[in-house]
Amino acid sequence: MTGNAATVSRKVAALLLAVCVDLSLFYAAGLVATRSEFGHLTRLWAHAALRGSALTAVTLLILGDLDPLLTRVIAAHSLLPAVFETGTDALYHEDTERGSSVDVRSWLMCAGASLAAALFWEITVPDADDAAAGKEKKQKARVLFVRVLRLYRPEYLLLLGGLVMLTLAVFCEMFIPFYTGRVIDILGTRYQPNEFVSALLLMGLYSLGSSVSAGCRGGILLCAISSFTCRMKVKLFGALTKQEIGFFETTKTGEITSRLSKDTTLMGRAVCLNVNVLLRTFIKTLGMIALMMSLSWKLTFLMLMETPVAGLIQNVYDTRYQRLSLAVQDSTAQAAEVVNEVVSSIHAVRSFNTEKHEARRYDDCLMDTHNLKTQQSTLRAVYLLARRLTGLAMQGIMLYYGRLFIQSGQMTTGNLVSFILYQSDLGENIRTLTYIFGDMLNSVGAAAKVFEYLDRKPEVCMEGTLKPDQLTGNVLFHKVNFAYPKHPNKAVLQDFSLELKSGQMTALVGQSGNGKSTCVSLLERLYEQQEGEILLDNEPLKSYDHRFLHKKIAVVSQEPVLFSGSIRDNIAYGLAECSLDEIQEAARKANAHDFIMKLEKGYNAEVGEGGGHLTKSGKQQIALARALVRQPQVLILDEITSSLDMDSEKKILQTLARCPNQTRLVIAHKLENIVMADQIVLMEDSRVQEQGTHQELMDMQHESPSCRLSVPPQNGD
The missing domain is CATH 1.20.1560.10 (ABC transporter type 1, transmembrane domain)
Structure with missing residues (x-):
């Protein structure tokens, strides 16, 4: 408190002394005006320079430094009378010497005008440190x-x-x-x-x-x-x-x-x-x-x-x-x-x-x-x-x-x-x-x-260039750790390792939230794992060309997404050069050709917004045909037969079984789909808990009651 009081006292003393000095020089100007041999304008500007120097010296002597606002006030206060009278002479062409009016009211008007001018400069061109952010913002706006x-x-x-x-x-x-x-x-x-x-x-x-x-x-x-x-x-x-x-x-x-x-x-x-x-x-x-x-x-x-x-x-x-x-x-x-x-x-x-x-x-x-x-x-x-x-x-x-x-x-x-x-x-x-x-x-x-x-760069890189002529479809998850961007602290996959062999069907089973769909999303490169790597034919997924990769890896989900347009457009979606014969062949494999031909416009029939004109089974068959027309090396099936009748389901599974070199990943709950798999992977706590054929896992369950494969016997389905 003592330091603050001393500072205030110094400022008051500086103000009083400056006023006394300035008033003395102001009144002295009136006396000099009657006896000076110099020209009127010369005397005005000399007097302005003298007042400015005197006020600056007094301020520095008492305060030790000059605030930018105070500097502008002193400059404006000293120069204002000279500028005013010079402008008046220029406008009126009068040679009479008026001199500074020796009047306290004139001095107060000059002081008020000087303070207003200094504040105007402070607002329009601020020198304070907090103006740096505003200047930076304006500079950024200019760049934009x-x-x-x-x-x-x-x-x-x-x-x-x-x-x-x-x-x-x-x-x-x-x-x-x-x-x-x-x-x-x-x-x-x-x-x-x-x-x-x-x-x-x-x-x-x-x-x-x-x-x-x-x-x-x-x-x-x-x-x-x-x-x-x-x-x-x-x-x-x-x-x-x-x-x-x-x-x-x-x-x-x-x-x-x-x-x-x-x-x-x-x-x-x-x-x-x-x-x-x-x-x-x-x-x-x-x-x-x-x-x-x-x-x-x-x-x-x-x-x-x-x-x-x-x-x-x-x-x-x-x-x-x-x-x-x-x-x-x-x-x-x-x-x-x-x-x-x-x-x-x-x-x-x-x-x-x-x-x-x-x-x-x-x-x-x-x-x-x-x-x-x-x-x-x-x-x-x-x-x-x-x-x-x-x-x-x-x-x-x-x-x-x-x-x-x-x-x-x-x-x-x-x-x-x-x-x-x-x-x-x-x-x-x-x-x-x-x-x-x-x-x-x-x-x-x-x-x-x-x-x-x-300017935003996607976190999942899509700049790969690898497009091999031959692809076996062997997939390897090696010590993968992953958490979704919305929940970075909640691990969905931890130290996850799994191999999907070419020509085999792998079934992922387990309760919801254990990472089955996450494996599919990572394989589609919808997300980037935080640790570990995913290899396709011993090459990282990110090394492959984006368009090539998504043609060789196709996904059919349980709730397929169809776009407004014809059935033909939906099956050939994303393929600029796809003939009608190829589309029909894929539809036959998906057991969709017969029901499509029964429609009034056939393959040109509109599916409606989100496929609303089709049944749920029809949408799944169209989505399967869309995947098969790409002739993928890796086919991912997410419980696609859940809405199909027994006959359609049987035909589709038989068709898929006739692709011996194709790698298939199935997320399924039906016993038939699990039993048909070459290997079954049980996921729990974000990891692979058990792995093997259906028979191997059933034998393990008989040998160890702690086995967690919750699949009923085949004859009990």
Whole structure:
């Protein structure tokens, strides 16, 4: 507490001493002004330098260092009187020496204005350490923005055409106020018909050129945006489909669809349109300033004083609006996720009678989004009000000084009208420039979400190149350890070793949750094991070409997935060159050909969404045909005969038995399927507990009561 009191005392002492020194120099300036032999402006700037040096010395002497904000206050406080009087001399061309007004009120006004200027600089260009994160964020936004522009490379010709049309539109638009002033001057002086008609004709031509060019520019840029958005959606969709299954288990579907449908569109429109507005406004601003300087450079400099005020308002608005924009994106994605969950699980919702609960949950999400958008709208309304008030104030200042300049003969009435028209547009353009630059950085918030998915590398590598001409299908699990991404601390497979021999059928049995389906998922390379390796013909699975591997390893699940389209399309799914004969042969092996031919359109019959037009047994037969048409070397069957009748089941099993070189992995509960297996593997506690033929395991069960194979005798099924 003593140290804090001492610090406060030093600061108070420094402030009092600085005020005394500054007031002394301020009053001394009035005395020097009456006796000085130096020029007025020279004396002003010398006095400013003396005051700045004295205040800096006093502060350093007592405090030992200078805070950045304090440095700016001292500089502004010392230089403000000199800058003010120099500007007044430039505007009025008066040579009378006014000197610093020796009045405490003048000193207080200077001090207040200096503090306001320093605070303005502190807000717009902060020097504090906590501003580092904000600067880094803006730098990242700039990098993302440049990256989006590079992605527009295929549309560069369209963008170039839009830029040409934009330049023509701006060029024509700039001269309309100029010729408006000319018309007023012609009408206000001696009327010259030829000059009047010429001015009107030129003004009309410039107006027509501006309208035509603006329309062409808008159409060309919309074409560029549409092309870019389509490419980005395809690119993002391709990147998403390459991600591992664990990514989709940990990422909400609503978030993915929101990025794919909304953020890609927002990224394309916001960036391209903002660049269009930025270039148009920038070119127009430069041209207007040049024309305004030719009309009155004094009024032009006065008008530019609006820029720092507009910059301060824009900086505050951008900071808050960007935060709200990100919150709205997240809230919208959450609402989309609720809809997706309810629609995909409508049976469970109906079974548990939770329709009203889900409706309330969706309503809560929408209300969160509504509240955030209301805050956005309120913030924007306040921002627009501040912009309008700033513009009106500057317009009033222009009218006041314009009247003085007309009275002094420095400009004509027509020139003032032209200048006011330019000033109205230029003020709006300056505010637009400050707004659009911040809005461009805000718009890349959507791009950041898209790039996050585009840049993500799948944890399951799919860059293998091995495609051997001959494949025996021998599979080896060697000391595999695995846990799912959602539950990294819960091991599903521990030190798991198993060999699937070519030409043999292996049956995995055991209670749910012991890793049977996990073995299938790892063999399909849906996940990557944490430890150990899985070999196919003594080569790691990741060494094989992705397309080749999934053609040689086929899976038929208990609940097969069919896609909207014909039966033919579903059987040949993923095979671009698959003849009808091959499709029919696979259907015969799956005992599906007969029931397909009984349909009205045969192989061209539609299966409906998710195969809804087919029976459960029909879907399983189609899924089996889809696997067999690939002529896989390793065939994985997950209780596929559970929905088949006895005759169909028998025919399918006989067909599969006629593939002597094919490796088959069966997850089964029916006794017939287990008995037919060349080896039965009992899984328990994430490991292989027992392994052998059905007879060997039954003998072990008789010899050891602890044997856990829960398979009834064959004649008891």
